[in-house]
Amino acid sequence: MKRNSLLLTAVVAASVLILTACGEAKGQKSAGGDGETFKPKGNVTMVVPYGAGGGSDMSGRSIAAGLEAVVPGLRINTENRVGGSGAVGYSYFLSKTGDPNYLLPSETALLALPLNTKVAFDYTRFTPIMKVGDDFTLAVVPANSPWTTCADVVNASKSGRVVAGISGVTGLDNVVFTLTEQDTGAKFDRVPFESGEELLAALLGNQIQVASLNPGEVVEQLKAGKLKALCAFSEKRYEYPELKDIPTAKEQGIDVAFAQFRGLIAPGGISDGARKFWIDASRKFIESDKAKQYIASNYLQPNALFGDDFTAYLKENNDMLKKAQGK
Structure with missing residues (x-):
């Protein structure tokens, strides 16, 4: 009897260990889900x-x-x-x-x-x-640029070289320039930069002629009169007071809007x-x-x-x- 009791105790203990291990494994598998609470560890x-x-x-x-x-x-x-x-x-x-x-x-x-x-x-x-x-983009140029609309840029590209800056070859600005080329037959000579800040500096430094930048990146330069916006590549005009007077590309005959x-x-x-x-x-x-x-x-x-x-x-x-x- 004593031997059987010891054996039973061992079996029960082993069963508890197995069930506990299974429970821990289940908890690890679904950490933060299936009723578990997840919290980030450290920073x-x-x-x-x-x-x-x-x-x-x-x-x-x-x-x-x-x-x-x-x-x-x-x-x-x-x-x-x-x-x-x-x-x-x-x-x-x-x-x-x-x-x-x-x-x-x-x-x-x-x-x-x-x-x-x-x-x-x-x-x-x-x-x-x-x-x-x-986040739609604006086509922007230096304040002293002769262009006043996006249509001006398109027309200029058909008869000469237009240098357009882009923030990376896969960014939104490159996409809207590509869509503009497809819609109008324009052709832009692209210069890629690694960030919007570098692109903005190049535009202000007259290293490029036009850029497509997010409003948040250029609004201060627009307010200061260092840059001017030619059009917004958006479905409708912005309602923000600082941007409400900027026409859309569609208003200028360019059927491009991409966010x-x-x-x-x-x-x-x-x-x-x-x-x-x-x-x-x-x-x-x-x-x-x-x-x-x-x-x-x-x-x-x-x-x-x-x-x-x-x-x-x-x-x-x-x-x-x-x-x-x-x-």
């Missing part, structure tokens, strides 16, 4: 795939600060990884697959890079978290719990004063989407971009 890193001072950098830093404000104890460091028109930063982010302590402020390059460059990723390799809004989205992605392969954590935090951010301030100060068109809805938007936008580029 989170916001990887910006462009240089400091441009639209993507402003987006990343604003979202980071906003998330910190709505999630107690959250700390996010911003890290710029520049090169390859965004490819270096996105490729580095790809290496963080499965790590929920990394975020990236995404934009049109997420879709355009895989269509134009040999990279190891497309949008399906990441986890879409939030779309903040739409750069501003959003947030996490690495692919993260747990359901981590995905839910970042989506919930992003929903709180969108409702915050910091989000409203970011949207207004950067002249975005607010249009928030989260999770699956953002994923569907990316697919639709990707298909549209493929069609625009004949792919």
Whole structure:
């Protein structure tokens, strides 16, 4: 009897260990999901795939600060990884697959890079978290430029060389120049820069003749009279007081309107719990004063989407971009 009792005790103890181990494994597999609570371990890193001072950098830093404000104890460091028109930063982010302590402020390059460059990723390799809004661009020239409309630029390109600066070969500005060429028969001589800040400096320094830049990047120069806006590549005129008098390209006979989205992605392969954590935090951010301030100060068109809805938007936008580029 004593021997049987010892054997029974051993079996029960072994069973408890097995069940405990199974429970721990299940909890690890679904950390932060299926009823578990996920929290970032230590500081989170916001990887910006462009240089400091441009639209993507402003987006990343604003979202980071906003998330910190709505999630107690959250700390996010911003890290710029520049090169390859965004490819270096996105490729580095790809290496963080499965790590929920990394975020990236995404934009049109997420879709355009895989269509134009040999990279190891497309949008399906990441986890879409939030779309903040739409960021249309303005065609801008130095204040002393003889051009007063986008139609003037198109006509000039048909009879001579027009040097257009772009922020990376896969950015929104390159897309709108391509769409303008397709719609009008124009031809632009492009010069790529690594960030909107570098592009702006080149325009102010008369190294290029025209650029397509986001309103938030150029509004101060427009107010100061250093630059002038020829048209907006948007569906309708902006309602912001500083931009409401800028006609759309469509008003000038150029049927081009294409928005750069501003959003947030996490690495692919993260747990359901981590995905839910970042989506919930992003929903709180969108409702915050910091989000409203970011949207207004950067002249975005607010249009928030989260999770699956953002994923569907990316697919639709990707298909549209493929069609625009004949792919």
